[in-house]
Amino acid sequence: xxxxxxxxxxxxxxxxxxxxxxxxxxxxxxxxxxxxxxxxxxxxxxxxxxxxxxxxxxxxxxxxxxxxxxxxxxxxxxxxxxxxxxxxxxxxxxxxxxxxxxxxxxxxxxxxxxxxxxxxxxxxxxxxxxxxxxxxxxxxxxxxxxxxxxxxxxxxxxxxxxxxxxxxxxxxxxxxxxxxxxxxxxxxxxxxxxxxxxxxxxxxxxxxxxxxxxxxxxxxxxxxxxxxxxxxxxxxxxxxxxxxxxxxxxxxxxxxxxxxxxxx
Numbered sequence: 001x002x003x004x005x006x007x008x009x010x011x012x013x014x015x016x017x018x019x020x021x022x023x024x025x026x027x028x029x030x031x032x033x034x035x036x037x038x039x040x041x042x043x044x045x046x047x048x049x050x051x052x053x054x055x056x057x058x059x060x061x062x063x064x065x066x067x068x069x070x071x072x073x074x075x076x077x078x079x080x081x082x083x084x085x086x087x088x089x090x091x092x093x094x095x096x097x098x099x100x101x102x103x104x105x106x107x108x109x110x111x112x113x114x115x116x117x118x119x120x121x122x123x124x125x126x127x128x129x130x131x132x133x134x135x136x137x138x139x140x141x142x143x144x145x146x147x148x149x150x151x152x153x154x155x156x157x158x159x160x161x162x163x164x165x166x167x168x169x170x171x172x173x174x175x176x177x178x179x180x181x182x183x184x185x186x187x188x189x190x191x192x193x194x195x196x197x198x199x200x201x202x203x204x205x206x207x208x209x210x211x212x213x214x215x216x217x218x219x220x221x222x223x224x225x226x227x228x229x230x231x232x233x234x235x236x237x238x239x240x241x242x243x244x245x246x247x248x249x250x251x252x253x254x255x256x257x258x259x260x261x262x263x264x
Contacts, residue, residue: 010072012102012119015236017228019125020069020115021220024061024108026244032057034246035064038079058108064245065115066106073117074099078246090179105176112224121232124177126169130225136164144171145190145203162225166193169227170215174200177229178208191215 012018027035036044043063050056067078070093082095091106093099104117109129116125137160140152148167155163170191175184188206192199198215202208216238218226230236 009075012073012117014119015233017116017118017123017230017233017236017238019226019228019238019240020065020117021240021242022061022065022113022244023111023221023242024057024113025111027057027061031064031244031246032060035060038067039063040082054110058110058113061245062106062108062113062115065113065243066104068243068245069115069117070099070102070104074102086179088179088181088183090176090181107172107176107226109224112220112226114220114226116228118230118233118236121230122177122179123231124173124175124229125226126172126176127220127224127226128165128169128172129223130161130165131223134164136160140164140167143186145187147190147201151193163193165225166217166227167191169225170198170217170229173215173227173229174213177231 010018036047039047039060047056047059047063050059064078067081070076070081071078074096076096076099080096081093083091084094085091091104093102093104102117102119103121103123104115105123105125107114107125107127109127110132111129112127114125114127116123137153140149144152144167152160152163152167171186171189174189175181175186178184185203185205188203189208190201192201198217200210200213200215202210212231214230214233214236216228216230218228218240220226220240228238
């Protein structure tokens with residue numbers, strides 16, 4: 001990844017999105033103990049309430065990833081960051097106040113955690129494990145737009161899993177970038193998967209300007225699909241890097257399965 005630096009710190013550039021990826025399976029007990037020390041009381045309390053081990057692991061790794069990622073750019077200790085959320089649950093930087101303008105987004109699923117950070121504009125990222133079975137047909141009919149549901153149903157059976165997760169990650173990335181979560185109707189917008197660049201359209205139930213959005217899709221590992229939604233940035237570049245938060249050697253997080261760059 002090519003980034004400029006200033007005394008060892010990275011610099012957020014205009015028209016650039018940095019995506020930091022880690023696989024929770026690469027995190028040992030010693031690092032997990034250090035991650036707990038980074039979290040504030042509220043984060044720790046929420047983490048302790050998780051009953052499912054995999055979800056609990058994803059949560060703590062995601063919290064460590066965003067804190068250590070932000071500290072790569074700004075001279076702030078990882079434990080000093082404080083976050084707040086809007087009424088829809090989207091997190092923002094609260095302290096230090098000087099960095100409240102910085103936009104980031106987190107996503108995690110079984111086997112993968114992602115943090116996207118941008119110098120200007122808004123960003124949303126979503127990752128999904130494509131090996132899981134979620135009742136594709138029923139869910140597509142329930143939450144996709146009629147256009148997307150039709151495209152899914154007309155796809156060859158061997159392509160339907162890929163089509164489903166393409167739509168799912170793109171739609172999740174969009175609503176996360178908007179910062180309004182599921183208050184936006186998932187059937188109120190649709191994407192054209194067979195067009196390059198990817199194009200979005202909106203119904204009256206979800207008014208927005210299609211021209212301000214750009215989307216990218218990725219296959220970071222053989223088990224995962226990732227999508228990025230970016231608003232108000234004309235021509236942006238993307239940098240990806242695999243890391244283990246607080247590990248001495250970031251390369252320890254290179255995925256065991258094959259990974260590929262962006263699809264489009």
